[in-house]
Amino acid sequence: MTAQSETTGPLTTEAGAPVADNQNSQTAGVGGPVLVQDQLLLEKLAHFNRERIPERIVHARGAGAYGTFTVTADVTPYTRAAFLSEIGKQTEVFLRFSTVAGNLGAADAVRDPRGFALKFYTEEGNYDLVGNNTPVFFIKDAIKFPDFIHTQKRDPYTGSQEADNVWDFWGLSPESTHQVTWLFGDRGIPASYRHMDGFGSHTFQWTNEAGEVFWVKYHFKTDQGIECLTQDEADVLAGKDPDSHQRDLRESIERGDYPSWTVSVQIMPAAEAASYRFNPFDLTKVWPHADYPCVEIGKLELNRNPENIFAEVEQSIFSPHHFVPGIGPSPDKMLQGRLFAYGDAHRYRVGINADHLPVNRPKAGEARSHGRDGVMYDGRHGRAKNYEPNSFGGPFETGRPLWEPLPVSGVTGEHEAPAHAEDDDFVQAGNLYRLMSEDEKERLIGNLAGFIAQVSRDDIAQRAIENFRRADEDYGKRLEAAVGALRG
Incomplete structure (x- = not known):
């Protein structure tokens, strides 16, 4: 988007009529009551009352920028996606960073996962990759997501986030142990959006022209280097400059210091998934790089700031x-739930025609559908027929699915995800802990103990500690001692 010509010339009403006086409302005589006939006043106040749309339930606090994705390696043996079809090919992108739990007015420098949502404006339509700055997540099934987020948000009685709620849920959901170890480690509070990695987090399907299927995980390695804040540093920064991350991103682009990420993927042939030692579709697990090394495929650069935060960041979907x-x-199972939930959230927040807004509209291609009407419909289809099939030259189906179908078997029901040879909720959390230096372990223990010590019930604290002990005996022993010292 660019600045519009409406910034010059006479001020008008929303309907285009010139405004004679924008300083004084109409009254019944000097000092009299305001007249209801003053439509400029009513229009301005009514518009002001509606300037905000419902904020996102999660990822409300965010910042974004435009840029380019450039292909640096041949991946045509793995996918037929056109935007990945040749080395050197560039695609415009929009990237929105965010925190997860905070509301729209929250501070940036907090201990929280960061959203890493990337929109590719490809010639075949928009491709959205919605991930985080961590390769894993707290839960593995979307049916638990509302409960999890309720524990991170304000308590219905106190109106504040409560340690009891957070640790009660995490303690009763041992699958969260891996992500909690990430979150309370050194990378739990990035110094800026530029100085953190991004991940697609989920496993996705790639399909080549021959119909061969591969499972992939996306990695975005920051070229600026990893920089993080300690808890004490973050506490100070959040109070002094709540907009620290948003400001840093905007100012770096303004001065021409464009942030970039090296993009790679882990690639698993579909036939290997069933026998892999971890469930490859479990969002609480990683694929160790020794099993599936990262293969570089491209470069992501951010080089243009939004002109209007509300129109382009808040209304981006x-x-x-x-x-x-x-x-x-x-x-x-988390991805499957999100396939519905994300679109539904934006239909509620922005409206059924949110895809028509400039930031969300395809740029390299064209959207052709039979969807009509609704709030903010712009009449773009004119007199064209609104059904398919039709014999009047309207858009038609291609007969070729975007991806390959998956074989399924068994009976319907509420099934747990299948367990693989080395699946449990603690092994990868323990591996992560043992990779840390002694200093990193001390900071991790201190961060966890400071939060667990705030819970009001000993059984909640002990259950939480026990999960970390099951990941690594030393981990649990040191954490128990640290919590005990704080709780007296």
């Missing part, structure tokens, strides 16, 4: 169901 030919979903 991302949904993991926005796929393009050659890319599709996996059986990841």
